[in-house]
Amino acid sequence: MRVLVAGLNHKSADVEVREKLAFTGEKLEQGLSAILALPQVKEAIIISTCNRVEIYMGVEDPGEATGQVKQFISAFHSIPEKLLDKALYFHNDSPAVRHIFRVASSLDSMVVGEPQILGQVKAAFQFALEKKATGVLMNRLMKKAISVAKRVRTETKVAENAVSISFAAVELARKIFNDLGGKSVLLLGAGEMAELAARHLMNNGVREIVVANRTFERGCELAQDFNGRAVTFSAFKDEMVHSDIVICSTGAPNYVVFKQDLHNIMKERKQRPVFMIDISVPRNIDPKINGLENVYLYDVDDLQGVVDSNKNERGKEAQKAEDIITGEVDVFERWAASLQSIPTVVALRQKAQCIGEAELERLFNRVPMDEKQQGAVRQMATAIVNKLIHSPTAALKEDVEDRDLFIAIIRKLYDLS
Amino acid sequence: MGAITFDISLAFYFCAMIFSLLDLSKSTKTKIFPKLMLLSALVGFGFHTVYIFYTGFMAGHVPFVNPREATSFFAWCIFLLFFILEYRYKVGLMGSFITPLAFLLMFISFILPPEMKPLSPVLRSQWLGVHTVFAFLANAAFAMAAGVGFMYLVQEHYVKSKHLGGLFSRLPSLHVLDEINYRLVTAGFPLFTIAIISGSIWADNAWGSYISWEPRQIWALVTWLIFGIVLHARLQRGWRGRRAAALSILGFLTIIGAFAGLALLQKGSHVFL
Structure with a gap:
């Protein structure tokens, strides 16, 4: 699953457009459930303030999701898609992560360092959490964004x-x-x-x-x-x-x-x-x-x-904030990448367990055993399965650069579709 | 003794001016220069006061009857008002705008010839003192109003142009400058009116007519009119701020013009101006 953001802010759109696209009151809940209904979107959070409207999503394929989200926004607010093209921006993966980090840290605000935005981000996250619209990816992303914002506030003078x-x-x-x-x-x-x-x-x-x-x-x-x-x-x-x-x-x-x-x-x-x-x-x-x-x-x-x-000083502080964000984006990306191997780990485990179960079933059918004996054999089978898949699982979870290759090899070797 | 006290006060005024200018040029917030400035000015003012009383005592009448004495007394009046305002408002940098002006007047007084012609008997009258003292106090108030008006224009320029460097942070607020300017003009105007009335009574006593339409008198009336307009416009039409400041500077320039031009020409029955 990957991060995608669709949004508009005070730089990309006039207040009139922003107002039309705002998710206020009941629209917020309706919008959230409507987005989650899109085939591509697994998790979603909507941040809607005077100066920005942004939808953060966990999606399978950002390319495909972009089209769906654009269609949704156009339909939901009844605005022709053509009008949206100028106002909307889309980011996925690390640019998207960087974006929410910058937004929460108030580096993307009309008045840089303005303190309200962090509260608004928190409120949006809380709302999505209550509506069970978030999952592992969005929860982690938002928690990280909030902690990055706090780091920027305490470690730099941007605020x-x-x-x-x-x-x-x-x-x-x-x-x-x-x-x-x-x-x-x-x-x-x-x-x-x-x-x-x-x-x-x-x-x-x-x-x-x-x-x-x-x-x-x-x-x-x-x-x-x-x-x-x-x-x-x-x-x-x-x-x-x-x-x-x-x-x-x-x-x-x-x-x-x-x-x-x-x-x-x-x-x-x-x-x-x-x-x-x-x-x-x-x-x-x-x-x-x-x-x-x-x-x-x-x-x-x-x-x-x-x-x-004292412009130099301020420039330095902003740079410091950007550096903090760059570091944190890396950390998050590494975590998000480790998320990629989870389906493979699960598939591998399932496959091994299936084989184990199937073989036990066959054995019990052929050789009559009392319950105690069955238990001991089952225990041994589970131990063999676990020990066999332990090393490949560990390798998958490990933080390595060519993780994609690992995943591909293991999928091939164990014939995981 | 008179000359020495004058020279000493001139020297102290000079120091006061130097300290005030140092205060102006220093971006550091050192408080030493304003203090030194005020101290030197006060010492100078003390000697200056001694000088005025001494010469007045020697001459047997108020000692403002020649250009030298007149400019020196003008400077004295300005310093007096400066101390009062400094005590009352504690306005930053006012000394830097006022002491150079007062010192300049003292210096002009210093280079003018120290003639001590006996006063012609026709002018010997109690009106001499009344007229000159009120005239100079009024002129000093107008001079201060112009100085403060200039400070207002400088400060307003900073605020309007949005370049808040330079003296912006050290100059007082526009409101305070405008108010001091207003107070000075409202104080100066009745003093000036008394000077004109006492002058014309004096003229009537001496020459038998209230006004002889000589240049100096016309200038005085023009000045009176200008400051009358400043006050009227402010009270009736809200001509405050920049306009009031500019007008009071204009008014003071007319006074200076009268002083300089007419003192050099030395025409008419008016003694020194």
Whole structure:
């Protein structure tokens, strides 16, 4: 069995496509059982977040499975296959293993090092586990991915990046407002990174946090978290008149806030300064807004630039993380390869046992024996079978480079079909 | 004795300026330079104060009646306000922007001829003291407003351009700079108004008319108008931040223009300006 991943992320697809392909609510369970029903797929896990939708599978033949999975996704979400071609990526075997390791370690995130993804991976694994959708391969893969992510977090400074981005945002806010005490923060949309930045601002004593989200209920939940209040998304322009800091991550594919809007808002605000943080990729705030007086607009790249004053150091940390992952991919691959010999080991054992059973049957039919005698002969037969297959089994399980050759030879010698 | 105290204070101001510039150029967070700067400035200020009282005592009237004394007193007023702001706001790097300006004024004062012409009797009046002290305090406030406004423009440039290197981390926040600028202008404006009113009363006493429309007086009115606009625009239209900073710099440049141009021309009935 081999690892296959089919997915799309913030780099390969717009939020509109991502939303259409998302497995949310009941769709997750339905999707999972539908995938498992595909002839090629033995195990499956679905990871579906704001920024990515990925299906990890244990399959027999990745080539054949790819076609089946694509068909399934297209049918399940009723999207023509042609549209999927651009958005979907497929990896199998070690690139797939590397991919999930990078995802869990947050190296593939919109904001590298963002901490939520690991929790999401864990939750997806847990769900699949409960639904009994996983087996040896996926269990091992996910457990390994989680432990690799933890290694990356503790052994490198990659995780500090996201923290330092929101830290940079707070520092900037301080350089604009000096004291954040009386300031009001507006969250436009409720992405993961925005939440982190808002939490940082809250810890620095902002007066109020207001959430304007497209889904009002989600906005309410988040607002409750912050002891703030939620407003409908359409009301955000009115709210901006009173907001000193605006954090935007709606995930919309185009601009949501335009220069003219803000021009009018600034008039109403009597030009009191506004600090705007656009965390969305692609951007949701027209960059021209930075040209307005008393408006300071930073997007993720700008904040990254602020953090990146020590770029070399960061590059080194990312490289360190990639090295950890490369090492772990090797370890996993070796284990996965040992999995390949299991069918042969089982077949060999079965064959030997069958022969043993058949011969015992014949012997007992020809020579009458009492139970005690039968037991002793049976014991001897089992011992001979076990001892004979011990060395080839051990050789199969051994971690050697030409394992495929071993398997082929043993299958040939013992005539295992 | 007067000359010596002046020279000593000039020397200390010079040290203060050097320390403030070292503070500016040092990326390390050494706290020694701001302290040395403040100490030298305070010692210089002490000698400077002695000098002003001594010359005033010798002349028998406020000692700001020639260009040399006027520029020196201007510098004194700036240092006074600087100490007050330093105590009140503890703003990083303000010394680096203010002490060079104040030292420059002292140096100009130093190279100007030390003429001690007796004051013409027609100008001898209690209005001389009122007018000059308020005028210089107001001008010092405007000079500081310009200096702080310049700091605002530098800091805003960092934030807007998103290159947060250089002095970004050491300069104060935009809010604080804007507020100090605003405070200075609101303090300077009434002082300047009092100076203009007392000046015209004084002129009326001396020459029999409140205003003689000579260049210096027109410049003063222009300056008054500019800062009046700065205040009005800020309060009514929210012209804060960059615009307020730029306008206060413009206002201060008009004052300097008046000082330099008219002091050199030495025309009109206005004594030294």
